[in-house]
Amino acid sequence: xxxxxxxxxxxxxxxxxxxxxxxxxxxxxxxxxxxxxxxxxxxxxxxxxxxxxxxxxxxxxxxxxxxxxxxxxxxxxxxxxxxxxxxxxxxxxxxxxxxxxxxxxxxxxxxxxxxxxxxxxxxxxxxxxxxxxxxxxxxxxxxxxxxxxxxxxxxxxxxxxxxxxxxxxxxxxxxxxxxxxxxxxxxxxxxxxxxxxxxxxxxxxxxxxxxxxxxxxxxxxxxxxxxxxxxxxxxxxxxxxxxxxxxxxxxxxxxxxxxxxxxxxxxxxxxxxxxxxx
Amino acid sequence: xxxxxxxxxxxxxxxxxxxxxxxxxxxxxxxxxxxxxxxxxxxxxxxxxxxxxxxxxxxxxxxxxxxxxxxxxxxxxxxxxxxxxxxxxxxxxxxxxxxxxxxxxxxxxxxxxxxxxxxxxxxxxxxxxxxxxxxxxxxxxxxxxxxxxxxxxxxxxxxxxxxxxxxxxxxxxxxxxxxxxxxxxxxxxxxxxxxxxxxxxxxxxxxxxxxxxxxxxxxxxxxxxxxxxxxxxxxxxxxxxxxxxxxxxxxxxxxxxxxxxxxxxxxxxxxxxxxxxxxxxxxxxxxxxxxxxxxxxxxxxxxxxxxxxxxxxxx
Numbered sequence: 001x002x003x004x005x006x007x008x009x010x011x012x013x014x015x016x017x018x019x020x021x022x023x024x025x026x027x028x029x030x031x032x033x034x035x036x037x038x039x040x041x042x043x044x045x046x047x048x049x050x051x052x053x054x055x056x057x058x059x060x061x062x063x064x065x066x067x068x069x070x071x072x073x074x075x076x077x078x079x080x081x082x083x084x085x086x087x088x089x090x091x092x093x094x095x096x097x098x099x100x101x102x103x104x105x106x107x108x109x110x111x112x113x114x115x116x117x118x119x120x121x122x123x124x125x126x127x128x129x130x131x132x133x134x135x136x137x138x139x140x141x142x143x144x145x146x147x148x149x150x151x152x153x154x155x156x157x158x159x160x161x162x163x164x165x166x167x168x169x170x171x172x173x174x175x176x177x178x179x180x181x182x183x184x185x186x187x188x189x190x191x192x193x194x195x196x197x198x199x200x201x202x203x204x205x206x207x208x209x210x211x212x213x214x215x216x217x218x219x220x221x222x223x224x225x226x227x228x229x230x231x232x233x234x235x236x237x238x239x240x241x242x243x244x245x246x247x248x249x250x251x252x253x254x255x256x257x258x259x260x261x262x263x264x265x266x267x268x269x270x271x272x273x274x275x276x277x278x
Numbered sequence: 279x280x281x282x283x284x285x286x287x288x289x290x291x292x293x294x295x296x297x298x299x300x301x302x303x304x305x306x307x308x309x310x311x312x313x314x315x316x317x318x319x320x321x322x323x324x325x326x327x328x329x330x331x332x333x334x335x336x337x338x339x340x341x342x343x344x345x346x347x348x349x350x351x352x353x354x355x356x357x358x359x360x361x362x363x364x365x366x367x368x369x370x371x372x373x374x375x376x377x378x379x380x381x382x383x384x385x386x387x388x389x390x391x392x393x394x395x396x397x398x399x400x401x402x403x404x405x406x407x408x409x410x411x412x413x414x415x416x417x418x419x420x421x422x423x424x425x426x427x428x429x430x431x432x433x434x435x436x437x438x439x440x441x442x443x444x445x446x447x448x449x450x451x452x453x454x455x456x457x458x459x460x461x462x463x464x465x466x467x468x469x470x471x472x473x474x475x476x477x478x479x480x481x482x483x484x485x486x487x488x489x490x491x492x493x494x495x496x497x498x499x500x501x502x503x504x505x506x507x508x509x510x511x512x513x514x515x516x517x518x519x520x521x522x523x524x525x526x527x528x529x530x531x532x533x534x535x536x537x538x539x540x541x542x543x544x545x546x547x548x549x550x551x552x553x554x555x556x557x558x559x560x561x562x563x564x565x566x567x568x569x570x571x572x573x574x575x576x577x578x579x580x581x582x583x584x585x586x587x588x589x590x591x592x593x
Contacts, residue, residue: 036453170377171566171568205300208318208561208563235451236317239316
């Protein structure tokens with residue numbers, strides 16, 4: 001801990017380019033890390049840097065060990081006073097326009113920050129390497145990255161079912177081809193009927209869900225009870241054959257709520273869910 | 279002639295809304311297609327009813343407060359409905375009708391509060407206080423909603439906001455039926471107030487000399503117009519521009535007499551919303567635009583053209 005506070009200008013020992021294209025140099029491994037996104041908190045713990053995490057957001061609840069880390073507030077437009085009070089030598093932020101000011105202000109405070117965009121499996125792989133390098137857990141970061149890279153390079157599994165992943169019912173919002181949930185489905189044999197939409201998610205008309213006629217409606221659901229989502233009881237949704245037939249798959253939120261190093265586990269769970277419902 | 283044209287136009291808009299959609303359904307299959315029967319037809323009818331309710335509500339409120347800027351959502355109802363919806367989601371109220379019911383109750387609560395504030399000066403609703411109270415109550419409700427949203431996990435509540443921006447994707451035969459049962463009472467009240475509303479355009483005193491019970495008419499018109507808006511916001515969120523622009527278009531063509539203006543605003547609102555929703559569903563299919571954007575994109579240029587012709591004809 002002796003070197004934690006010293007910030008004398010020296011040639012950086014590590015230098016990485018983050019997902020916003022900024023070059024981030026550190027003079028040594030980051031020992032006090034504040035993570036401002038649930039996905040990066042999970043990744044930090046996965047590479048073995050959990051004990052170095054000194055701050056997290058209210059929503060960073062995985063893994064369970066993360067709950068012992070003090071909360072510094074929200075991840076978007078964060079409370080910089082609370083962040084600075086933890087004396088971090090590295091702050092990890094999610095790449096979002098609402099974090100632009102925070103990044104500039106951290107620079108002015110002389111606190112190093114790294115901006116990550118974890119949207120797809122390749123992003124998680126790249127960021128595992130990056131966080132591994134910055135926290136002194138290069139080997140673990142690399143092996144997670146290789147695992148995820150091989151996973152996303154796998155050919156698509158033979159489609160066993162056609163699925164629409166519904167994230168909101170009114171207006172209907174579905175997962176498109178630009179989401180990791182689409183990737184997980186591709187590997188698990190669940191063909192996304194809205195794969196043709198390039199966005200991560202999009203508002204669509206209920207009529208197109210009905211006419212594309214998926215075998216299953218999938219919902220990302222935090223509740224452990226697999227009760228029917230309430231939209232399935234609305235009359236207009238009964239026009240979708242899968243809803244009428246009760247073909248609903250519940251993807252647990254802890255595993256499917258964000259792209260994570262547990263992608264292989266998620267693919268296996270997805271495939272099991274498809275089998276279990278047939 | 280004008281009237282026949284308006285009726286014809288509403289039938290054309292209704293037909294287009296049923297024939298066109300993101301999925302191509304051949305004309306001869308139209309009757310048998312479950313998509314048309316269960317989704318398109320109720321959605322078109324709901325567009326007619328909601329657009330009509332908003333048009334009439336706007337016409338009534340503009341006459342009531344004697345302000346051309348009055349809009350069904352100016353009086354705090356959207357803020358109240360939003361708070362209801364956000365509250366329902368934050369409290370995890372589930373059930374297929376939780377959200378619309380909560381929004382409806384929120385709108386009614388805002389209406390009651392604004393009404394009470396409007397009566398501070400006595401039994402006559404003061405239009406200026408009514409407007410002020412509406413804006414204040416709306417901002418207050420919006421502030422509470424924003425506080426809830428910013429303190430909760432954002433995703434779900436951001437979606438609640440999307441719902442509030444308005445859209446007809448919640449349309450079903452059930453919602454159409456509910457509206458058909460609900461709408462006649464406030465509509466009849468407004469139609470019955472047509473003559474006193476005409477008199478009130480002359481000013482409160484002349485209206486009273488000519489036999490209008492100004493205080494009573496104001497209260498009735500405010501409540502009936504608000505009840506129309508509350509139902510509209512419950513089934514379809516906040517759809518802007520219909521209630522603002524349609525009554526003005528009606529006045530430009532049909533004049534200021536409310537006996538004509540109220541039915542014209544109903545059909546005009548219905549036409550604008552049905553056409554806008556057809557475009558919202560088909561322009562970027564399978565994706566969908568928020569219908570409030572399309573009502574503005576169609577309504578504003580239509581209004582500008584009419585205004586120029588009207589002003590030109592008078593000069």
